[in-house]
Amino acid sequence: MSNSEEDFNFAYLDEQTKRMIRRALIKAICIPGYQVPFASREMPMPYGWGTGGVQVTAACLQETDVLKVIDQGSDDTTNAVSIRKFFERVAGVKTTENTGKASVIQTRHRIPEQVLSEDQILVYQVPIPEPLRFLEPRETETRVMHALEEYGLMHVKLYEDISINGEISTAYAYPVKVNDRYIMDPSPTPKFDNPKMNFCPAIQLFGAGREQRIYAVPPYTKVISLDFEDYPFEASRAEKTCEICGATNTYLDEVVIDDKGTRMFSCSDSDYCNSQKS
Amino acid sequence: MEQILKAKAINKKFGDVYACNNLSIELYTGEVVGIVGESGSGKSTLLNCLSGSLVPDGGNITYLDRDNNWLDLLSLPEPRKRNLLRTEWAFVHQNPRDGLRMAVSAGGNIGERLMAIGYRNYSQIRAEATEWIEKVEIDAIRLDDKPSIFSGGMQQRLQIAKNLITKPRLIFMDEPTGGLDVSVQARLLDLIRSLVRELGLSVIIVTHDLAVARFMANRLIVMKNGKIVETGLTDQVLDDPQHSYTQLLVSSILKV
Numbered sequence: 426m427s428n429s430e431e432d433f434n435f436a437y438l439d440e441q442t443k444r445m446i447r448r449a450l451i452k453a454i455c456i457p458g459y460q461v462p463f464a465s466r467e468m469p470m471p472y473g474w475g476t477g478g479v480q481v482t483a484a485c486l487q488e489t490d491v492l493k494v495i496d497q498g499s500d501d502t503t504n505a506v507s508i509r510k511f512f513e514r515v516a517g518v519k520t521t522e523n524t525g526k527a528s529v530i531q532t533r534h535r536i537p538e539q540v541l542s543e544d545q546i547l548v549y550q551v552p553i554p555e556p557l558r559f560l561e562p563r564e565t566e567t568r569v570m571h572a573l574e575e576y577g578l579m580h581v582k583l584y585e586d587i588s589i590n591g592e593i594s595t596a597y598a599y600p601v602k603v604n605d606r607y608i609m610d611p612s613p614t615p616k617f618d619n620p621k622m623n624f625c626p627a628i629q630l631f632g633a634g635r636e637q638r639i640y641a642v643p644p645y646t647k648v649i650s651l652d653f654e655d656y657p658f659e660a661s662r663a664e665k666t667c668e669i670c671g672a673t674n675t676y677l678d679e680v681v682i683d684d685k686g687t688r689m690f691s692c693s694d695s696d697y698c699n700s701q702k703s
Numbered sequence: 704m705e706q707i708l709k710a711k712a713i714n715k716k717f718g719d720v721y722a723c724n725n726l727s728i729e730l731y732t733g734e735v736v737g738i739v740g741e742s743g744s745g746k747s748t749l750l751n752c753l754s755g756s757l758v759p760d761g762g763n764i765t766y767l768d769r770d771n772n773w774l775d776l777l778s779l780p781e782p783r784k785r786n787l788l789r790t791e792w793a794f795v796h797q798n799p800r801d802g803l804r805m806a807v808s809a810g811g812n813i814g815e816r817l818m819a820i821g822y823r824n825y826s827q828i829r830a831e832a833t834e835w836i837e838k839v840e841i842d843a844i845r846l847d848d849k850p851s852i853f854s855g856g857m858q859q860r861l862q863i864a865k866n867l868i869t870k871p872r873l874i875f876m877d878e879p880t881g882g883l884d885v886s887v888q889a890r891l892l893d894l895i896r897s898l899v900r901e902l903g904l905s906v907i908i909v910t911h912d913l914a915v916a917r918f919m920a921n922r923l924i925v926m927k928n929g930k931i932v933e934t935g936l937t938d939q940v941l942d943d944p945q946h947s948y949t950q951l952l953v954s955s956i957l958k959v
């Protein structure tokens with residue numbers, strides 16, 4: 426059954442498609458935070474499984490790369506495992522769970538706790554790339570808003586949050602302004618991770634498959650979370666300690682550990698948690 | 704008095720229909736001009752051309768901005784045009800759904816223009832929104848309610864607050880009281896008129912209702928089939944109409 430080397434070009438996509446995606450990536454890096462349209466391909470997995478991220482990863486991968494795939498911070502969820510297996514099979518690249526050893530990291534919902542380095546690429550899977558979509562469903566209109574920097578509407582959303590909940594309750598996909606110009610949706614990462622995007626040494630690439638958009642944040646780029654003067658942005662986390670490694674500064678998941686419904690807090694970044702234990 | 708808006712020889716055709724046929728109008732600072740005429744006479748088309756939401760086939764429109772520059776509206780770059788629409792101008796639609804975000808609270812609707820021009824202090828935005836919702840006679844307790852649960856008259860008042868909060872200079876209104884009960888209409892007109900006077904606004908208001916026109920406008924423009932058939936001071940036009948079409952309009956309202 427495994428005659429895969431014969432059936433697929435390296436990393437599944439044909440070279441023509443990779444060139445098209447790389448052109449979009451270069452454009453995206455040149456205009457930080459700007460959504461570049463690209464001709465998204467059918468991938469052998471459903472849309473909700475990160476086809477945008479997979480295509481970006483496929484266009485970036487070289488034979489010497491070491492790939493790490495995480496979903497909600499963990500390397501061993503179904504989604505992460507299946508994407509990692511996919512690239513092992515169609516690209517034959519080495520894979521790792523160790524954040525520091527990876528050259529390309531594809532992620533859904535988290536940015537690793539360990540500070541990334543200049544020789545790493547972080548690829549985000551993005552379901553909805555347009556941060557203004559919630560209040561303005563017309564794509565023609567949101568494009569004009571980006572072009573003319575008409576971003577008042579983004580604050581209307583935060584205003585609504587405060588007036589309904591007494592605070593900015595947006596906890597995921599918290600909007601940011603990139604390089605003092607474009608407003609960007611950081612994909613559904615928790616807002617706890619937003620500060621990690623600011624002046625990050627690694628390249629950050631975002632792929633939305635269904636919506637056919639690619640955007641990027643080049644290394645060492647200013648990424649600021651939107652807020653009000655009197656309701657400043659807070660990178661909040663559960664005020665708890667990881668019950669596995671004792672970390673007090675990480676993003677925690679609350680997990681049920683037995684059939685009695687006992688709950689436990691532990692690092693959502695499983696590789697980081699393991700490295701702290703030992 | 705000084706002019707604030709000048710339009711010359713505006714033309715707009717839809718297929719074979721001349722919705723605006725060589726129309727010229729001028730608006731003076733602080734003046735309320737009413738555009739009246741039967742359904743289909745081209746009132747809304749003219750208003751939309753003047754306010755930039757429709758591009759006329761020909762003609763020339765200039766506007767005197769806050770800094771005393773005459774702007775050529777038909778060649779004005781899009782960013783400046785949209786900026787004018789958010790700051791110096793306002794547009795009150797007949798259907799409040801066209802002017803409000805129904806999924807956003809009343810306060811969010813009123814505050815949107817402030818946020819659009821750079822307000823970043825929540826308490827300040829909320830304080831100004833509260834002041835304006837009260838100014839249009841809606842109980843401030845409704846600030847966090849969605850406009851979808853407001854009555855038609857309240858929605859219209861909300862639309863007015865949303866538009867006036869940034870203290871525009873020029874307001875376009877297309878049948879602002881159309882579709883409302885007579886008593887609600889009268890109160891709303893009262894409110895609009897007092898705000899217009901208080902803020903010294905220049906207004907172009909489209910209506911097919913001569914009673915509304917008489918109540919609101921200093922000057923009238925009477926349209927028929929895309930043409931201006933008569934223009935003059937409101938009382939003059941309504942009490943002593945010169946053109947046969949105006950005479951017909953006035954007499955038909957008297958019969959009602």
Ligand SMILES: Nc1ncnc2c1ncn2[C@@H]1O[C@H](COP(=O)(O)OP(=O)(O)OP(=O)(O)O)[C@@H](O)[C@H]1O
Pocket residue numbers: 717718720721722740741742743744745746747748749911
């Ligand atoms: N988008 C359009 N496409 C085609 N024809 C149009 C369009 N808009 C207006 N018209 C036509 O132009 C003419 C003027 O219409 P307009 O809406 O300006 O009239 P109006 O005076 O505002 O009428 P009403 O009092 O009914 O609102 C009408 O014959 C109308 O059918």
Ligand SMILES: [Mg+2]
Pocket residue numbers: 746747748877
């Ligand atoms: Mg009309």
Ligand SMILES: [Zn+2]
Pocket residue numbers: 667668669670671672691692697698699701
């Ligand atoms: Zn831990």
